[in-house]
Amino acid sequence: MSPAYKLNPEQLKAVEHGEGPLLIIAGPGSGKTRVITQRIVHLLTGAGGAAEEPALLSDFKTPTAHGWDPDGAGQAARATPGHWEVSSGAGVLAENILALTFTEKAAREMQRRVREALPEIETLPHISTFHAFCYEVLRKRHFERTLLDKVDVWIFLRQRMESLELEFYQKLAEPGAFLHSLNDFFSRCQDELIEPADFERYAEAMDRNFQAIAPSLDAAERALMQQDIQKKQELARVFRNSRKLIEEAGSSSLGSLIPETVRLFDREPEVLESYRQLFCYVLVDEFQDTNYAQVELLKRLVKPPYNITAVGDDDQAIYRFRGASHGAFKMFDQAFPQHETVFLDTNFRSTQRILRAADVLIAKNDRYEAKPQLRTSREEGTPVYLLQSPDFLSEAAWIADEVARLTQHGTAPGDIAVLYRAHGYRDLLVEQFRRRKIPFAIRGLSILSTIILRDLMAYLNIIHSAHDNVSLTRVLLTPRWNFPEDMALEARQQALRDRCSLYDVLESWEKSATSNRLEGTGWPDLQRLLRELHKYAEYAPVLAVLQRLIGRLELSFLPQDPDGSYVEAFRKFLEKWVGKSESWKLDAFLEYFAYFREAGGQIEAPEPENSANAVQMMSVHAAKGLEFPVVFILSVASRRFPHTEQKPVIEFPEALRKGPPPPANIHEQEERRLLYVGLTRAEDRLYVSSVAKPAKKPSVFISDLTSNPAVEASDLARIQVPEAPPETVGAPRAEALPPERPSAPKPQGSLFGDAAGAPGIYPPIHEWASRTSAIRPEEKLHLSASALETYDTCPQKFMFSHYLKIPTGPQPALTFGNIMHQCARRYFELRRQGPVKFEQLQAHFEQIWKSAGFEDDYQEQAYKKAGLEQLRVFVSRHESVTVLPLAAEAHFALDLADVVLEGRIDQINPLTDHSVELVDYKTGRPPSQKDADKSLQLSVYALAARDQMQLNPARLTFYSLTNNEAVRTVRTPKDLDLVVREIREVAAQIRQRLFPPNPGFACKYCDYVLICPAHEESF
Ligand code: SF4
Secondary structure (H helix, E strand, C coil), rough: CCCCCCCHHHHHHHHCCCCCEEEEEECCCHHHHHHHHHHHHHHHCCCCCCCHHHHHCCHHHHCCCCCCCCCHHHHHHCCCCCCCCCCCCCCCCCCHEEEECCCCHHHHHHHHHHHHHCCCCCCCCCEEEEHEEEEEEEHHCCCECCCCEEHHHHHHHHHHHHHHEEECCCCCCCCCHHHHHHHHHHHCCCCCCCCCHHHHHHHHHHHHHHHHHHHCCCCCHHHHHHHHHHHHHHHHHHHHHHHHHHHCCCCEEHHHHHHHHHHHHCCCCHHHHHHHCCCCCEECHHHHHHHHHHHHHHHCCCCCCCCCEECCCHHHHCCCCCCCCCCHHHHHHCCCCCCEEECCCCCCCHHHHHHHHHHHHHHHCCCCCCCCCCCCCCCCCCCCCEEEECCCCCCCCCCHHHHHHHCCCCCHHHHEEECCCCCHHHHHHHHHHHHHHEEEEEEEEEHHHEEHHHHHHHHHHHHHHHCCCCHHHHHCCCHHHHHHHHHHHHHHHHHHHHCCCCHHHHHHHHCCCCCCCCCCCCCCHHHHHHHHHHHHHHHHHHHHHHHHHHHHCCCCCCCCCCCHHHHHHHHHHHHHHHHHCCCCCCCHHHHHHHHHHCCCCCEEECCCCCCHHHHHEHHHHHHHHHHHHEEEEEEEECCCCCCCCCCCCCCCHHHHCCCCCCCCCCHHHHHHHHHHHHHCEEEEEEEEEECCCCCCCCCHHHHHHHCCCHHHHHHHHEECCCCCCCCCCCCCCCCCCCCCCCCCCCCCCCCCCCCCCCHHHHCCCCHHHHHCCCCCCCCCEEEHHHHHHHHHHHHHHHHHHHHCCCCCCCCHHHHHHHHHHHHHHHHHHCCCCCCCCCCHHHHHHHHHHCCCCCCHHHHHHHHHHHHHHHHHHHHHCCCCCCCCCCEEEEEEEEEEECEEEEEEEEEEECCCCCCCCEEECCCCCCHHHHHHHHHHHHHHHHHHHHHCCCEEEEEEEEECCCEEEEEEECCCCHHHHHHHHHHHHHHHHCCCCCCCCCCHHHHCCCCCCCHHHHHHHHC
């Protein structure tokens, strides 16, 4: 056998391995993909990877499209059941080889390489993902099924919430809040081959145990355990119900494919036998990412002499969040104890210094036994640079300077990669690259955050409903419509005053006989466009609506323009949706799309085409499998790398685990592997950037890297990064702003203004969102407690709502809260006339109920049910109350010189000593004692009661209507002085017009996402 490819002895050993199980532990850069491909080629040709003698090409032809046919004639040729010859010089039939991997991209790459090695091959072996393989197996036994990915499952269940019968795992304001956690939990069960019936048995056993010990428990312990069991019972019920719903709809979740296939093989041994006969050789790439269910599938698929080849590297197992097990190789050892092991420990990629540094890091992990250290014949190379920056801005500025220096000295930008743990960490560096005009390309971007997509979505929203104020605000900002911002502000203020939409105001202005104020703006053209497309959307498919919109806006893109590829990706997304949806119209799509966003769906942007001339920026996860001459690892800092662990909301019970138990520090170990993957992407030059204030501890991984004195002395070079000068922060952008004052009518070359590609098509969101008019020093600021709280949560949101006065639609939690407040007030009005029955309050509740703002009927009914139950308890809890309120909804406007504090106190109750209790009713999550103690709202109430109403607020109470419990607190005069100081500080920031966005958890509930600069990538 004379291999046509240069393989080193270990690679050759792996490629030419004969029969029996084989485990190939392949370190980074050791030629893993080449080895697995060559092994396939070797099996096909019976020679060591050479295609010189393409033995019996006719052997590679099969009558099937997929290269395998368990039911047909394809298996006839050379596969003698139970025994297959290798190395005979004739090779194995393509259809007798199964190669499995995890992503479509990896499968395609493997196919490409085999075809490249054997260009004349007519039928490839079966090379696919685990999921695609199982889908094919199931398709042969079942009816056609639609496959639902994670986001699809979320949307599917969200649309059928009432059938899930949720109790503990439901949130009124956000009905789908627990669906991800539930689905993650069910996926976890599927990865461990746990069926709904198994989980039911587990919950029943728990209940039996509890019943046996319940008499010996105290009340608190009993209640806690009982609730835990009820939660498990609910999980069991929802697991079964969701499975049933999906199956009844003729679908399967991706996660269920593997357990379903295992079940099929167990139930119908003859089916399994046909596959075992067919696939003489099974190869699995990236074996470290397999889970228990996948290993069980493989165990079934191979039979003596167990011709399975598993290739992977336990040090590069970084996909636990996608269901990978931490103990894949241990399971392989147990399943195939007689296996041979080949270590591919020659690294062809990195310099010696890079490898030694990487080895010091990974040595801190639990690793596969007897693993040799990586070696290389490459040179020592430059040291690994360990940057130490005092803050993230200094880090970004230094790295950008260094990249500029490297490119000036001849390194191609495309040879440089910047890797980060999370996408949000790159923003400062992006800004620094921009300032230095360094070209960069970001991999893994979602097109949903691009300006062009956000614009198109805003148009589609207002084509469907012109009363969507936020979308119309965005569209009006586009220079094309020549709509002055001061006029837009006036319209928004009127909309708030008149409680109507922005569109209504503009329409009324247009109809007004006395006013021509819209003259010179593009409003008439925009309105015509909206009307035309709204009519069109009533019967035309959404794709046609998009097409017409693009045509009417005269958008056309040059081949190099990334916007063109984003629009194309969106078009494909729409096509896919049309394929799986029962409708193809705009309204149905927008409903789906709202769920898609809520479910966390993303549409990945295509890889930039001209990225060879740009610095490559990507997450470390995305870099797996790639290599670059120069690598920067960004922000190896405390809480960033290692990333803070997020425990699952619903823990998988240890008692049900079938695979090996995880180590206690599994999260840290996985993060360390991730950094190891990052380090080993570097060929020649590696920078590891740590950020910590001088006195603070660096990331634990920096301590790991420097833990070997010999390696530190010979292979690492520390660089102290100086603090970046303040002028490097936040340069203004030079983009067009809409005029402050109406400008003269613009001569228009077309019906809708500027031609495609002209700067007039994009709204200058960043500038607009940071531009406000000055507040005159003598002007008093009118602030409420909720406005102050909004500022505290996100100053940008405060600006949108209180400054730019952008009206939003009704929100379910607010609608519900309003109704419940009215009911509480009504209760005390009725009490003045005598005892109150629940039915009286119920009648009031029904009478004032409004459907405005609820996401759907399910949410509305859930709120209604909860509201009535809460009122029933409210009535019974208040039966014995004898003292009635002094006042309800007491309005105040407290003048604090430069600020007027405004608001209403829900209820004022008299106390025995002439003091009062101020009550604030709460709906939603019941407030804690800490919430009450820290509440700005209660402080503001106390201030107003004391200083304006001349009362003595001795007690402040949050009364939760959700659980009908009160939480009480007090404020001392000193507390109130402090609050006044805090309010003045906020007022000063507002006067300075400091409105930075504060992206985070609150964005989930924010109506302004579509116009918020923090959610917009301006590349
Ligand atoms: S989307 Fe987030 S960052 Fe933007 S305004 Fe809303 S809360 Fe603030």
